[in-house]
Amino acid sequence: MMITKKNTGHIYTVSKLTREIKSLLEDTYPFVWVTGEISNFAVPASGHSYFTLKDHQAVISGVMFKNQKQRLKFRPENGMKIVGLARLSLYEPRGAYQLIFEHLEPEGTGSIQVAFEQLKKSLSAKGLFDDKHKKSIPFLSSGISVITSGTGAALRDIINVSRRRFSNCCLEIIPVKVQGKESENEICNAIFLANQLKSTDLIILARGGGSLEDLAAFNSEALAYAIFDSHIPVITGVGHETDYTIADFVADLRAPTPSAAAELAFPDKKNLMQRIFKLQENLNSALKNEIASLHKTVLSLNSRLKSPETIVYDFRFRLEDYESRLNNMMKHYIQYNKEKFNWLLQALQSGKPDKKILSNRQHIVSLLNLLTYNFQKRLQVIKTNHLELETKLKELNPEAVLKRGYSISRFVSNKKVVFDSNDVKLKDQIEVVLSKGQLITRVEKING
């Protein structure tokens, strides 16, 4: 039932594992009946008895402490077959487990009355001992009816054990006589009473040790049926005898002594609580482990969740590149167009018409000079022509004849030149034009 495998990958220390095995063993087998053959029997100075118990297949170490041994009615020795009630215990320093015996009795020995054997046989035949009729003992009983002598050591033992193992137990003691004539009846009635009251869920039927005669009530058929008919499970704890009583066979659980019965009836509270605490601890650590592991997973994912900052940086670089390319291209465009423009402007300037103006000006000035020159030349020719004519005219001036002594005669009256003397009459006034001056004359004679 305990956890034996851990797939959480947890690694045990030796001590821890051993401790867990110990509690596992001791919890699972608080008390066991075991049978086997004694060997290697030894009693060292301590007085405790050490031996191995074996059968044809296995061996197991056993010990019986001095106190328990004193109560035995026989001396155990090698080769002896025994039945014993023992706790299983693990000794941590050596990792060895052993059986610590509370009680030992020889197997198959003892003087048994024929009646006992007959009753046993008959009841067994009727099925009263059958395991299928055995009721389970409540793990944690709510109350226990203790049927025993009100004054005996058995009751004290039971109370002591119960106080030790389960301090807040509820005990309902039904005192009975455990030997003598009335004892059988009283015990049977006590069982009936417990079943009638139903205030408990377990019955301990106990008695201290005694002879077979003393135990007569426990070997009675009536008690056997009373136990068998009880709805409440019954644990027997009768005497220290090696022999079984009939009651032991019918009981749902048999303990060798009253205190052993109490031990079987009461779980060890401390142990149980530790077990629960342990489970709680396991529960806590399992959840904590899970949380821790999930925490780790989340953190690891978190660390892989890369911020998109680097993407942003990449894009920034790209944008810078684009922008600088844009700027460069734009500068290039402007530069290119400027150059083209400047080239054209230069071409335009070199085609500036001012040279043409200069040459035209020179051309006009030279034309003007030529015009003036030719005009002057022409004027000169005209002047010369006129002068020549005037000279010629002046040479032909009729007054030149007079300078050679000639004179011209004209009628004063009509200024007509006198060519013929016949035209003249006497006393006519004639003007004589000389080279220098004029004479006015009168005709005195005419020669014709």
Place this chain on the structure above:
Amino acid sequence: MAKKKTFEAALKELEEIVKEMESGDLCLEDAVKKYESGMKQSRYCLDLLDKTERKISLLTKDHEGNIKEEPFKDE
């Protein structure tokens, strides 16, 4: 309701839960649920252990057959 569940059953349940949790195959929510349920079982068990007060009584019958209950005075 709790009355109906025995100590043993609760302990068993708690043990099962611990086993499941230690197997590690649960999702967080289920693990928490299991954990809570486990704690409940454990508390239930502890309560059961602590619930009763120590009581030892003596049942006797008088001559007329009437049952008498009286505290047992051994302490």
Place this chain on the structure above:
Amino acid sequence: MAKKKTFEAALKELEEIVKEMESGDLCLEDAVKKYESGMKQSRYCLDLLDKTERKISLLTKDHEGNIKEEPFKDE
């Protein structure tokens, strides 16, 4: 709302987001959105773990110590 999403679902989502982001095929807007969502999931997961841890601590104390368990009002 957050109550309705289990830890496992949030963790799964976070895992998906991390994977998608690691694949590197996201555009800027999506990457930012994924990152945001991833941060949210991771916070949510861590919160749940913290809450759960505190709960355990309270339950444990209640048992061994003196502090009584206080009911979680948000549950």
Place this chain on the structure above:
Amino acid sequence: MAKKKTFEAALKELEEIVKEMESGDLCLEDAVKKYESGMKQSRYCLDLLDKTERKISLLTKDHEGNIKEEPFKDE
């Protein structure tokens, strides 16, 4: 309006513009227009990057540090 254009779209546009300008067949007016448009896209992208970075920084701080995330009102 700007909200409707994704960063990727703007970047793509910018890329196209740079390519067109580098192909070198544009007249001055077109080049200027392209340049202006390109600068606009680039500024838009830078704005988005700035915003994104601030957001990331807030998200990251919120997660690692103490500052609480404040909702982005413009989204």
Place this chain on the structure above:
Amino acid sequence: MAKKKTFEAALKELEEIVKEMESGDLCLEDAVKKYESGMKQSRYCLDLLDKTERKISLLTKDHEGNIKEEPFKDE
């Protein structure tokens, strides 16, 4: 009015004028007219280049420096 003529058109016109002037077949009046017209085109081109350059410089500054972009009122 100037808005309607592109830089390229003005430059082309200027080119035509230069070509015609270089052919040398013009009479004085036409040469002067062409020169005048050429100078006009060239001034127009220069203005456009200047404007463009200023505009680019502003856009560039706005981005890298501190000066805010002022809208070009004449556009």
Place this chain on the structure above:
Amino acid sequence: MAKKKTFEAALKELEEIVKEMESGDLCLEDAVKKYESGMKQSRYCLDLLDKTERKISLLTKDHEGNIKEEPFKDE
């Protein structure tokens, strides 16, 4: 009136006059008339050249220098 006669026409006329004068067959009156007319044409041409020169100088200055273009009122 001067506007209507081109520089080239005036120059042509002047050239004709010079040629006629050189032929030498002119009577005084005609010679004088021709001479006068030649002088007039030449003055006209020179005037045009002066005006043109000033105009070009202004255009050039305006372009290369700082002087603002003043509209030519006589055009």
Place this chain on the structure above:
Amino acid sequence: MAKKKTFEAALKELEEIVKEMESGDLCLEDAVKKYESGMKQSRYCLDLLDKTERKISLLTKDHEGNIKEEPFKDE
């Protein structure tokens, strides 16, 4: 009246007169008359030449020098 006779006509007349007088067939009286008439023509020509020369001198000065052209009032 003088206006109406050109320099050439006057000169022609003078030439005729000289020719007639050289023929020698003229009576004295006619010769004297012719001579007087010839002298008149010649003086007329001379006057015209003087006038023309003054005019030209003015035109030339105006052109090359500083004196402004004064309109010829007798034209």
